[in-house]
Amino acid sequence: MRLLPLAAALAAALFSLTATAGPQLLAVGSLNAGGADLSTQTAGPLENGVAGNVLGGMGSGLAWAGGSTFLATPDRGPNAQAYNPLVDDTTSYIARFQTVTMGLTANTSGSGLKFNLTPTLSATTLLSSPTALVYGSGAMGTGSLNGVNYTLGNGTPTLNAINNTNYFTGRSDGFxxxxxxxxxxxxxxxxxxxxxxxxxxxxxxxxEYGPYVYQFDRATGVRIAAFALPGNLAVSNLSARGDLEISGNSTGRVANKGMEGLAITPDGKTLVGIMQAPLAQDSNKVVRIVTIDVASGATHEYAYQLTTGSGVSDIVALSATEFLIDERDGKGLGDNSNAVVKQIFKVDLAGAEDVTNQSGNLAAKAVKKTVFIDLVAALKAYGLTAATIPSKIEGIAFGDDVMVDGVVNHTLYIANDNDFLTSAGSNNFYVFGVTDADLRAVGASYTAQAFTANAVPEPMSVALVCLGLMGVALSQRRRK
Incomplete structure (x- = not known):
């Protein structure tokens, strides 16, 4: 665990004494940025020279798996280092998820936050398809831009042949x-x-590329289902360059701003995705919430209007219809600027209008929203400054309940995406305590996800995962 700066540690002591009503910061922990994950087979250098198993970007997505176990998804890989703008500097970094044990223990020192948090990386699982995938040939990364010539090799990971597996990668020309x-x-x-x-x-x-919602076997990382999302989310003219993909389409998701968030209802029957930014055919800062029935694949769309942030990063379920949404700007540590807006909003889809076949200005149809946590204010009270609050606070997930001063607190874990850059800080995790009184104040309630007892599998090693994958059938679930 990375030790907190002295100033933050001292401020944390004051924070515990001066915190106001509402969700309270209970703990802060981190994993070392720039270290390595546990997939040693991918440790070789990527096209940009960065190690293929660099530990970073873990807060793009965060999910509770029961007990102290969480899963974290890095995004498409380290592409902040310029090497080939014809593919937006993306590489053949293999998509994966990290399994993390969150050691949350009571702080008995009498000062600082109520709990200590020690995250421990316990497994790295690579994501693959049982059927062949289309990889970049390198042709789209060969050419000239602004008078500079660029070349790029084939985008098929070398590990494919070694493990007889079709791995998903972050390179933008794989379509x-x-x-x-x-x-x-x-x-x-x-x-x-x-x-x-x-x-x-x-x-x-x-x-974000599809956008897609895929289901993977947790133990092996093999895709077992692909949900068919509404056609109005997709684009028809594809490019390895995001700017060209944006200019070449008048409908569909904006490049690099696809389905940024995903929730699952407590009964596990419905997925609820949210787009990061408005579709090309929409206006007035309205983004789409998409519900997916897991069994049938049936979908519905609802409108959500951005009011303060530049986009949405995640969504997590409170109940069957109530959700918390992470809306933020891109300012703070990693952007060499000052964080202004990072807020968690509560929404309720009960009675909301389905806008599936509508477009344009949908602001009047948007679900009502209420501010639940002002993260900038909370982290400043803890001791961070606007310049040291991570710019990309993205992953949110509930965890096990804890007792705080005799009151049950639902723990809400919040993580940052550091873009694989040490300059953007570590892989940080912030734990907030949410009481039922806090929820009642915004007209909400909370039901924990109903995990089946003793049903959590242990992740398999990469060496074992490669055995027998090609015989797994991929089911394509269609909307009814």
């Missing part, structure tokens, strides 16, 4: 140009949110 961005055979995959099934045996991951 079939004859299909829309919804094509599940594309190798390019940008994981942004993750949730665990109630039986603990599979996970659901949403991404």
């Amino acid at each position: 079939d140009p004859a299909q829309t961005s919804a094509n599940p055979n594309n190798a390019r995959f940008d994981p942004e949110a993750v949730r665990v099934s109630n039986d603990g045996k599979s996970i659901f991951v949403s991404d």
Whole structure:
């Protein structure tokens, strides 16, 4: 665990004495940025020279798996280092999820926060398809831009041949140009949110390239289902360059701003995704919430209007219809600027209008929202400054309840995406205590996800995962 700066530690002591009513910061912990994850087979250098198992970006998505176990998804990989703008500096980094044990223990020192948090990385699981995928040939990364010539090799991971496996990667040219961005055979995959099934045996991951929502076997990382999302979310003209993909489409998701958040209802029957930014055909800062029936694949769309932040990063369920949404700006540590807006809003989809076949200005149809946590204010009270609050606070997940001064607190874990950059800080985790009184204040209630007892599998090693994967059938779930 990375030790807190002295100033923050001293401020934490004052915070415990001066905190106001509402959700309270209970603990802070971190994993070392720039270290390595547990997938040693991917440790070789990527196209940009960065190690293929660098530990970073873990807060893009965060999911509770029961007890002290959480899953974290890094996004499409380290692409902050410039090497080839024709593929937006993306690499053949293999998509994966990290399993983390959150050691939350009472702080008995009498000062500081109520709990100590020690995150421990326990497993790294690579994500793959049982069927062939379309990888970049390198042609889209060969050419000239602004008078500079660039070349790029084939984007198929070398580990594919070693393990006889089709791995998903973050490289932006891994697509079939004859299909829309919804094509599940594309190798390019940008994981942004993750949730665990109630039986603990599979996970659901949403991404930005499609957008996609895939279901993976949790033990092996093999895709077992691809949900068909509404066609209005996809784009028809694909490009390895995000700017060209944006200018080449008048409908669908904006490049690099696809399905950023994903929730699962407590009964495990419904997935609820949210787009990061408005679709090209929408206006007035309205983004789409998409519900997916896990059994049938049926979908519905609802409108959510941004009011303070530049986009949405995640969504987590409070109940069957109530959700918390992470809305933020991109300012703070990692952006060399000062954080202004990082807020958690509460919404309720009960009675909301389905806007599936509508577009344009949907502001009047947007669900009502209420501020639940002002993260900038809370982290400043803890001792951080506007310049040291992470710019990308993205992953949110509930965990086990704890007792605080005789009151039951639902723990809400919040994580940052450091873009694999040590300059953007460590992989940080902030734990807030949420009481039933806090929820009643915004007209909400909380039901924990109903995990099946003793149903959580142990992740398999990469060496074992490669055995027998090609015989697993992929089911394509269609909307009814």
